[in-house]
Amino acid sequence: MRRLKQLVAALALLALPLTPTASASPSPDWIGSWAVAVTPPGTSGLSATGVTDTTLRQVAHLSAGGSELRLRLSNVYGRSPLVVGKVTLTPRGDDLAGTPTVEPSKLVPVLFGGRPSVTIPVGTEWVSDPVRLAVPDDTDLVISTYFPGPTGPLTQHPAGYATSFLATGDQTGGDGSQYQAISGMARYIIEGVDVRSRVRGSVVLFGDSITDGVVSPIDQNLRYPDQLADRLLAGPAHRELGVLNAGISGNRLLNNAGTAGDSALARFDRDVLGQAGVQTVVLLEGINDIGGSRGAVEPAALIAVHRQFIERAHQAGLKVIGATLTPYEGAGYYTPEGEADRQALNHWIRTSGEYDAVVDFDKAVRDPAAPSKMLPAYDVGDHLHPNAEGFKAMAQAFELKEL
Numbered sequence: 001m002r003r004l005k006q007l008v009a010a011l012a013l014l015a016l017p018l019t020p021t022a023s024a025s026p027s028p029d030w031i032g033s034w035a036v037a038v039t040p041p042g043t044s045g046l047s048a049t050g051v052t053d054t055t056l057r058q059v060a061h062l063s064a065g066g067s068e069l070r071l072r073l074s075n076v077y078g079r080s081p082l083v084v085g086k087v088t089l090t091p092r093g094d095d096l097a098g099t100p101t102v103e104p105s106k107l108v109p110v111l112f113g114g115r116p117s118v119t120i121p122v123g124t125e126w127v128s129d130p131v132r133l134a135v136p137d138d139t140d141l142v143i144s145t146y147f148p149g150p151t152g153p154l155t156q157h158p159a160g161y162a163t164s165f166l167a168t169g170d171q172t173g174g175d176g177s178q179y180q181a182i183s184g185m186a187r188y189i190i191e192g193v194d195v196r197s198r199v200r201g202s203v204v205l206f207g208d209s210i211t212d213g214v215v216s217p218i219d220q221n222l223r224y225p226d227q228l229a230d231r232l233l234a235g236p237a238h239r240e241l242g243v244l245n246a247g248i249s250g251n252r253l254l255n256n257a258g259t260a261g262d263s264a265l266a267r268f269d270r271d272v273l274g275q276a277g278v279q280t281v282v283l284l285e286g287i288n289d290i291g292g293s294r295g296a297v298e299p300a301a302l303i304a305v306h307r308q309f310i311e312r313a314h315q316a317g318l319k320v321i322g323a324t325l326t327p328y329e330g331a332g333y334y335t336p337e338g339e340a341d342r343q344a345l346n347h348w349i350r351t352s353g354e355y356d357a358v359v360d361f362d363k364a365v366r367d368p369a370a371p372s373k374m375l376p377a378y379d380v381g382d383h384l385h386p387n388a389e390g391f392k393a394m395a396q397a398f399e400l401k402e403l
Contacts, residue, residue, distance in 0.1 A: 028067055031277030032202040034060040034141070035192040035244040036160065037251075039261045040077040041153035046166075047186055052149030055171040057100045057142060057179055058164045058190055059092065061221045063229035063243040064202075065137040066195025071110055071128040074191040075120040076270075077155040082120040082189070084112075085146040088172040089131065092140040098219040100165040100176035102142050107173055108133050125191065125270075135195065137233050137240075143190055144172040158259050159209070159249045160187040161216045161223065185218065194276040195242070201279035202242030203403050204272045206264065208288055210326060211247025213391070215380045222388040227395035232403070239400050244278070246271040252288045253305045254297070260288075265305055273316050280403050281313055282359065284323035286345055287384075291328065295337025299344040306345075310354055321402060322355035324362035326394075329372040330383030339372055357402040364397035365390050 041047035071089070075082040087110035090102050111129045112118035120126045135141065146169075164187065165179035205211050205225045213223030229243035250260030261267060264285045272281050283306065289297045306322065313320035324346040328334055346362055349355065365386055367375045374383060378390030386394065 028196040028198050029277060030070070030194045031064065031197050031199055031242045032204075032244045032275040033062040033064050033066065033069070033193050033195045033197070033242045035072075035246060035275060036157035036187055037246045037248045037261060037267065037271045038074050038076055038155045038157055038191050039248060039259050041156060042158065042259050045184060045186070046182060047154045047156040047188065050149065050151035050154050051147050051166070052151070053169055054149065055144055055146045055167045055169065056164060056188055057144045057167070057176070058187055059162050060141045060143060060190065060193050061162070061226065062135060062139045062141055062193060062195065063137070063233070064195060064197050064199040064240060065135045065139060066197035067134050068130045068132055068196040069135060069141075070130050070194050071143065071190065072192035072194065073120060073126045073128070073189050074155045075122060075124055075126070075189070078120075078122050078152060080152045081122060082151055083148055084118050084120065085148045086116050086170060086172045087128070087143065087145050089133070089141055089143045091135055092142045094140070097140065098163050100142075100179035102176055104173055104175050107144070130196070138230070141193060145189060146170045146172050154188045157187040157191070157248070158185070159212050159214060160185045161213050161218050162187075163219055164188070192244075192275070197242070199240045199242060200238070201277045202244055202275060203280040203282065204244045204246050204275055204278050205282050205284070206268070206272055207247040207284035207323075208251040209247065209249035210385060211245060211284055212249045213245070213247070214249050214385045215382075215387070216391065217388060222391055224386070224391040224394040227392050228398060231395055231398070232400060235400060239403075241279070241403060242277065244275055250288060251285065252292065253285050253302055254289050265308060268309060268312060273312070278318060280319040280321060281309075282321045282323055283309055284325070284361065287325050287328060287342065290338045290341045291331065291333035294333065295335045295341055297341065299341050299348070302345050303348050306349070307354065319356045321357045321359055322349040323359045324349050326361050326386070327366045327372050327374045328384045329370070332382075334383070357399075359397050359402075361394050361397060364393045
């Protein structure tokens with residue numbers, strides 16, 4: 001009987017909930033720290049021709065840091081299997097921004113299933129093995145990728161607003177002197193960097209050229225997602241998040257647009273739901289549908305797509321934040337009819353209660369004396385896209401607790 005009582009007592013102890021000690025902390029998990037939304041190749045340039053026996057050196061500006069990282073590569077729009085011969089990476093010092101220069105001894109190899117090379121099938125993405133490399137917050141990560149080739153046309157992101165470089169042969173271990181700058185601002189194949197981090201998750205900023213950062217200063221990371229990431233990292237630790245930019249210049253809600261990307265509805269699963277550790281998505285889309293149609297798109301059609309986003313996000317357990325469309329009077333495709341549609345969509349975003357929260361970008365950047373126009377101090381000059389100060393105002397418009 002005594003032994004039976006001891007056994008019952010032991011089983012009772014095992015049934016008790018485990019309470020962590022004060023020194024316990026959650027294990028790091030994978031979150032997205034940097035991303036771009038990919039598009040089909042262009043009709044000219046490097047994405048159209050592809051490369052042979054060439055190394056591309058590109059830079060990803062990470063938001064949250066971590067103890068390990070992994071790369072996401074894309075051959076979604078390739079026309080043949082893509083052979084990646086070798087990849088290395090290393091953090092870069094701030095004083096080297098805009099250059100291909102690295103310290104060769106600090107280059108770390110990236111493996112795929114334990115091997116340095118991988119072949120990515122047409123229409124697919126590939127995630128590397130974890131790389132044991134601690135990276136701090138707000139870091140430039142230099143990624144060098146060798147392609148034996150010929151690759152055929154390359155999946156790209158057309159407007160990276162960061163300088164990329166190429167060199168002949170396998171220069172993944174080079175110091176940078178072998179490289180030359182690539183004309184244009186596209187990014188190739190690299191679509192994301194995840195980090196293993198105690199940061200609680202990531203937020204995806206989903207949109208068009210305003211999110212993408214059109215006319216943003218090159219290599220300075222002043223797009224509104226970059227400046228929002230800086231705000232989050234400067235705040236309390238419990239508010240830190242990885243910040244992922246899923247903007248594509250020219251993107252639309254309703255229609256595919258070639259190098260301006262698949263429609264927002266078509267790419268939502270890949271660019272939002274497919275991200276690591278995503279908790280929240282912010283949607284800023286619709287101005288290209290309104291402007292491109294010269295005001296012929298009915299607001300009800302745009303609202304229907306927004307409702308689809310909300311439903312999909314909620315089904316995946318994500319919080320979804322609606323962003324009002326910014327002013328565009330004076331832009332090349334402005335019409336009074338389009339302005340009426342913008343106001344109607346913004347009114348619904350603000351008042352419907354269907355979003356979990358709203359960020360009012362319209363209010364943040366409009367001219368109080370002429371609300372259908374952007375404040376001149378925030379206007380890059382085309383009356384559609386904000387400058388760096390305008391992007392700052394957008395980043396400041398967020399209530400961080402809502403994220």
